[in-house]
Amino acid sequence: AQSVTQLDSHVSVSEGTPVLLRCNYSSSYSPSLFWYVQHPNKGLQLLLKYTSAATLVKGINGFEAEFKKSETSFHLTKPSAHMSDAAEYFCVVTLPGGYQKVTFGTGTKLQVIP
Amino acid sequence: DAMVIQNPRYQVTQFGKPVTLSCSQTLNHNVMYWYQQKSSQAPKLLFHYYDKDFNNEADTPDNFQSRRPNTSFCFLDIRSPGLGDAAMYLCATSRGPSNEKLFFGSGTQLSVL
Numbered sequence: 270a271q272s273v274t275q276l277d278s279h280v281s282v283s284e285g286t287p288v289l290l291r292c293n294y295s296s297s298y299s300p301s302l303f304w305y306v307q308h309p310n311k312g313l314q315l316l317l318k319y320t321s322a323a324t325l326v327k328g329i330n331g332f333e334a335e336f337k338k339s340e341t342s343f344h345l346t347k348p349s350a351h352m353s354d355a356a357e358y359f360c361v362v363t364l365p366g367g368y369q370k371v372t373f374g375t376g377t378k379l380q381v382i383p
Numbered sequence: 384d385a386m387v388i389q390n391p392r393y394q395v396t397q398f399g400k401p402v403t404l405s406c407s408q409t410l411n412h413n414v415m416y417w418y419q420q421k422s423s424q425a426p427k428l429l430f431h432y433y434d435k436d437f438n439n440e441a442d443t444p445d446n447f448q449s450r451r452p453n454t455s456f457c458f459l460d461i462r463s464p465g466l467g468d469a470a471m472y473l474c475a476t477s478r479g480p481s482n483e484k485l486f487f488g489s490g491t492q493l494s495v496l
Contacts, residue, residue, distance in 0.1 A: 310489075312473055314487070
């Protein structure tokens with residue numbers, strides 16, 4: 270079984286300040302981990318993906334995430350928030366092999382204050 | 384350049400009146416998924432097709448059906464929509480069944496009157 274916990278339902282930052290969106294997972298196997306972003310009334314777009322290669326993963330739009338097995342975490346960060354980053358972010362875990370079993374976190378809504 | 388296309392963008396139906404949502408893809412991906420997303424919630428997987436093999440999630444109501452006539456198209460049929468079925472419906476694809484990233488369409492926002 271697997272699960273994903275996004276620790277904050279809402280995060281508010283000022284433009285130009287760092288962003289931290291937290292995600293913890295549990296999985297019986299070595300998981301693949303993803304972050305997706307969803308802008309209002311849009312579909313989800315992949316930000317980045319971890320699949321057991323480098324533990325620090327760089328994604329689009331300046332986002333990156335670090336896989337920490339000892340902490341079972343995959344937190345998303347960005348050094349400097351931009352207004353266009355305001356959106357909802359979902360942490361996702363999948364199991365290897367067989368039919369893809371995808372588990373979504375409950376999402377974190379990021380607000381960027383000018 | 385849209386790769387996963389959902390039509391229509393907004394759909395309004397009446398309580399109990401059957402409705403069909405459509406999804407097409409230009410990626411030639413093997414797997415197609417339907418997700419239901421209610422306001423401020425995570426997407427919830429309803430079912431998926433791996434090629435022609437249909438896989439229903441255990442808690443998907445019987446009211447929801449799906450068809451995949453060919454690789455490119457997949458349909459979501461709601462036989463008798465209730466007020467609780469009002470949601471955003473997201474179609475997604477992936478190349479294979481394992482550890483693959485998902486490509487999402489823009490979704491269809493369904494309203495039930």
